[in-house]
Amino acid sequence: MEYLTVHSPILIVAVPLLAAFITPLISRIGNKFRDTVNVSLLSFVTFLIVILTIDIYANGTRVYTLGASVPELALPENYMVPVRIMFQVDGISIFMGLTTTVVALAALVYSLQFVKNETGQDRFYSLFMLLYVGMIGLEFTGDMFNLFVFLEILSIAGAGLASYRVNMADAVEGGFKYIIISAVSALFVLFAIGILYSEYNLLSIAALAHSMQFTTLDLIALALLAIAFVMKLAGVPLHMWAPDTYAVAPAGITPMIYTSSAASMYALYRVTFTLYGGHFDTTAIGWVVIILGVLSMFIGVMMAIHQTDIKRLMAYHAISQSGYMLLGVGVGLAVLTDPVALANYGRDAMNGGIFHIINNALYKGMLFLTAEAIFFRIGTRDLNKMGGLGHNMKWTTIFFIIGALAISGIPPFNGFASKLLIYESVFRFNPLLSIIAMFVSLVTLASFTKVFYSAFTGPEMPAFKEVREVPRSMLIGMGIMVACIIFFSIFPGLVVDTIVAPATDALIDQASYINGVMGAVP
Amino acid sequence: MMQYIPYNIPFIAVALLMGVALFIILFKRNLIKIIMGIAILGAGVNLFLVTLGYRAGGVAPIYTVAPEGVMVLPVPQALTLTNIVITVSVIALMLTMVMFTYRHMGDIDAKKSRLLRG
Amino acid sequence: MLSKIVRTISNQLILFILVFGLYIIMHGHVTPGGGFQGGAVIASGVVMMIVAFGSSEIKKSLRERHLSVVESSGALIFIGMAFAGMGTIFFYNFLVGTPVFGGIPPTGPNPGNVWTGGVIPLMNLGVGLKVIAGLSAVVLAMALFSSGEEIEE
Numbered sequence: 001m002e003y004l005t006v007h008s009p010i011l012i013v014a015v016p017l018l019a020a021f022i023t024p025l026i027s028r029i030g031n032k033f034r035d036t037v038n039v040s041l042l043s044f045v046t047f048l049i050v051i052l053t054i055d056i057y058a059n060g061t062r063v064y065t066l067g068a069s070v071p072e073l074a075l076p077e078n079y080m081v082p083v084r085i086m087f088q089v090d091g092i093s094i095f096m097g098l099t100t101t102v103v104a105l106a107a108l109v110y111s112l113q114f115v116k117n118e119t120g121q122d123r124f125y126s127l128f129m130l131l132y133v134g135m136i137g138l139e140f141t142g143d144m145f146n147l148f149v150f151l152e153i154l155s156i157a158g159a160g161l162a163s164y165r166v167n168m169a170d171a172v173e174g175g176f177k178y179i180i181i182s183a184v185s186a187l188f189v190l191f192a193i194g195i196l197y198s199e200y201n202l203l204s205i206a207a208l209a210h211s212m213q214f215t216t217l218d219l220i221a222l223a224l225l226a227i228a229f230v231m232k233l234a235g236v237p238l239h240m241w242a243p244d245t246y247a248v249a250p251a252g253i254t255p256m257i258y259t260s261s262a263a264s265m266y267a268l269y270r271v272t273f274t275l276y277g278g279h280f281d282t283t284a285i286g287w288v289v290i291i292l293g294v295l296s297m298f299i300g301v302m303m304a305i306h307q308t309d310i311k312r313l314m315a316y317h318a319i320s321q322s323g324y325m326l327l328g329v330g331v332g333l334a335v336l337t338d339p340v341a342l343a344n345y346g347r348d349a350m351n352g353g354i355f356h357i358i359n360n361a362l363y364k365g366m367l368f369l370t371a372e373a374i375f376f377r378i379g380t381r382d383l384n385k386m387g388g389l390g391h392n393m394k395w396t397t398i399f400f401i402i403g404a405l406a407i408s409g410i411p412p413f414n415g416f417a418s419k420l421l422i423y424e425s426v427f428r429f430n431p432l433l434s435i436i437a438m439f440v441s442l443v444t445l446a447s448f449t450k451v452f453y454s455a456f457t458g459p460e461m462p463a464f465k466e467v468r469e470v471p472r473s474m475l476i477g478m479g480i481m482v483a484c485i486i487f488f489s490i491f492p493g494l495v496v497d498t499i500v501a502p503a504t505d506a507l508i509d510q511a512s513y514i515n516g517v518m519g520a521v522p
Numbered sequence: 523m524m525q526y527i528p529y530n531i532p533f534i535a536v537a538l539l540m541g542v543a544l545f546i547i548l549f550k551r552n553l554i555k556i557i558m559g560i561a562i563l564g565a566g567v568n569l570f571l572v573t574l575g576y577r578a579g580g581v582a583p584i585y586t587v588a589p590e591g592v593m594v595l596p597v598p599q600a601l602t603l604t605n606i607v608i609t610v611s612v613i614a615l616m617l618t619m620v621m622f623t624y625r626h627m628g629d630i631d632a633k634k635s636r637l638l639r640g
Numbered sequence: 641m642l643s644k645i646v647r648t649i650s651n652q653l654i655l656f657i658l659v660f661g662l663y664i665i666m667h668g669h670v671t672p673g674g675g676f677q678g679g680a681v682i683a684s685g686v687v688m689m690i691v692a693f694g695s696s697e698i699k700k701s702l703r704e705r706h707l708s709v710v711e712s713s714g715a716l717i718f719i720g721m722a723f724a725g726m727g728t729i730f731f732y733n734f735l736v737g738t739p740v741f742g743g744i745p746p747t748g749p750n751p752g753n754v755w756t757g758g759v760i761p762l763m764n765l766g767v768g769l770k771v772i773a774g775l776s777a778v779v780l781a782m783a784l785f786s787s788g789e790e791i792e793e
Contacts, residue, residue, distance in 0.1 A: 145601060145604075149604065149608070152608045152612070155612075156608075156611060156612060156615060159615060159619075160615060163619055163622070166622050169622075169623070169626035169627055169637055170637045172619050172622040172623050172626065173623065173636065173637055175619055176553070176616065176619040176620070176623065179612065179615060179616055179619065180547070180556060180560065180616070182612075183560045183563075183564075183609075183612050183616075184547060184560065184563065186608075187560075187563050187564055187567050190567050190571075190601070190605055191540075191567050191570060193601075194567065194570050194571050194574055194598070194601070197574065197597070197598065197601075198574045203597075
């Protein structure tokens with residue numbers, strides 16, 4: 001057990017990688033065997049994530065140095081700077097890892113039946129595991145260059161999966177848009193890494209943060225990194241790819257790509273808080289994040305209203321919900337240098353924003369899954385052609401109602417808990433922002449009411465008389481997410497105290513992240 | 523002032539390459555040209571990284587045949603190599619997608635082969 | 641398909657390309673080169689064969705299923721080497737000091753000792769296999785597409 005805890009940071013990345021590579025070989029034996037192996041390996045990873053979470057929240061940051069003689073040996077004797085590749089897992093990393101893993105497990109179980117009749121299933125599972133590796137590696141890594149590498153892994157795997165159904169022209173188009181945005185943003189990241197390396201001869205995030213001097217070149221690097229990550233997380237001026245890609249990706253993949261954009265959001269936070277925090281007045285960059293958030297919220301929801309494609313509509317809502325997370329954490333960033341304001345409302349705002357990440361990954365992912373369940377049975381995503389599906393797809397209807405209520409922030413669901421935290425704390429920062437956030441929430445409710453009425457209610461349509469409930473594995477996949485949503489809805493206070501607050505502390509406490517690698521900071 | 527110019531030529535080339543590449547990616551409509559833009563952007567970043575590692579008069583950082591004197595930095599070269607590999611796979615993936623787009627739509631113009639709008 | 645002269649010369653040349661590619665792969669830890677570079681050399685040999693014989697001819701001998709197996713095995717060698725060090729730590733170079741690739745490289749100018757590097761040469765081999773199979777499959781699929789055929793599924 002101790003062995004597993006010590007080695008879990010790397011096993012969580014390496015075991016899915018192994019699964020990705022053995023999938024093409026073991027699928028010779030049989031599809032069922034391959035599915036079993038993949039699900040059991042991912043379940044094992046989930047178990048590792050859970051024990052690592054317990055350990056991190058008890059003992060703080062954990063460093064794992066690859067190739068050293070002991071895992072904690074980040075800084076060998078007589079070395080001034082870390083030279084080895086390492087993983088550094090702190091509160092926010094493990095929080096994101098937990099989110100990613102829950103979504104991945106649900107999406108994998110859901111996909112089992114969904115891709116049963118498609119060709120190229122080995123590649124689907126290989127790429128699925130690679131996408132998971134990319135996300136989790138991005139969240140765990142301790143140096144800038146591996147951040148770039150994992151960003152590329154998740155981009156390539158994500159683009160390949162988004163255009164998985166290549167027999168449909170729009171799927172190829174959605175994948176192409178995604179890969180172009182990803183390639184450009186990844187090259188921006190690499191360029192910024194080059195700038196940072198030229199100044200400090202370092203790649204480790206902790207060591208860079210330790211010796212950061214905030215020159216003009218650093219500012220340029222920060223701008224490049226911010227543009228790249230905002231592109232990847234589909235913040236509003238750079239959101240054009242998101243609706244196309246989300247709409248065409250197969251079920252199970254849309255939640256994953258959505259979670260990968262949350263991973264990019266984590267990278268943005270990691271860079272602004274840990275890499276650059278503490279060296280300059282973060283008010284300006286905080287306001288930039290806030291404005292991005294408000295724009296994303298407002299424009300996302302406005303674009304969603306008139307959509308008729310159910311997945312496109314949900315994709316615009318996904319952009320809009322990302323705005324809440326940016327708003328919450330942006331307020332925290334804006335008051336980071338002001339201890340009084342931070343204690344009064346900044347920390348709560350960040351709690352809200354970070355809690356919203358996991359809530360949103362769950363209910364938004366689940367809504368994408370219900371949309372794809374409808375597509376699986378009736379073969380269209382057009383809302384105008386749907387109707388009366390509630391008669392035959394009872395479970396899907398119930399899941400949709402839960403997701404729609406949660407996303408609109410209706411008490412007692414978990415969306416309400418995180419949004420309330422954001423409203424209250426942002427109101428004390430700037431009342432106008434809070435009012436906009438509430439308005440957006442109302443419009444979201446209206447929009448999902450429309451979807452509910454046009455898809456599920458009404459008389460049974462003759463064309464859909466034969467429609468049945470989706471297969472069991474798809475229901476289980478959605479059920480995993482619903483179970484988490486309900487748990488979070490019943491115990492929001494417990495969740496905030498036990499997993500969200502440590503994540504917020506990890507973001508604010510830059511010194512402990514640096515200490516994890518560099519020893520005590522003088 | 524003049525003696526710095528030879529060392530700055532690679533950086534000027536980097537700026538030019540990246541500017542050209544961004545122009546192509548933003549304003550060209552032919553999908554193949556967009557892919558070429560990304561390749562040029564990758565080349566610009568690679569040139570930037572290699573130039574960072576250059577030391578005047580340095581030798582190649584090969585352990586076994588090292589004469590006396592400074593070596594150029596090996597780490598940026600490793601980064602460049604990784605980026606080359608990644609760019610190859612990204613471009614292969616993009617070309618495959620263009621092939622499928624052409625098969626479906628019969629065109630590789632971004633305006634004409636477009637289904638998803640709004 | 642090109643003329644008989646080209647085909648004959650390609651048939652002879654492919655051997656040298658294979659040997660050169662394998663040399664670059666296996667000497668990756670002492671000279672410039674490594675898995676990717678050597679794999680790319682061999683994949684360029686495949687390109688030469690495609691140009692000389694035509695893609696539909698090459699498709700008969702290079703099957704997509706086999707390429708996929710080789711690619712996965714290469715990746716498995718790489719990650720297996722990393723897992724094999726798990727007794728100490730992931731990616732631990734457990735072969736240093738053993739008779740297999742275990743030599744300690746001498747310092748200063750010297751002709752280079754291939755029998756060094758621990759797991760690095762084996763990882764290079766894994767990467768090489770993966771790149772050979774991967775790039776060949778990519779090139780072959782694109783050549784087949786431009787001649788209007790499909791790679792087998």
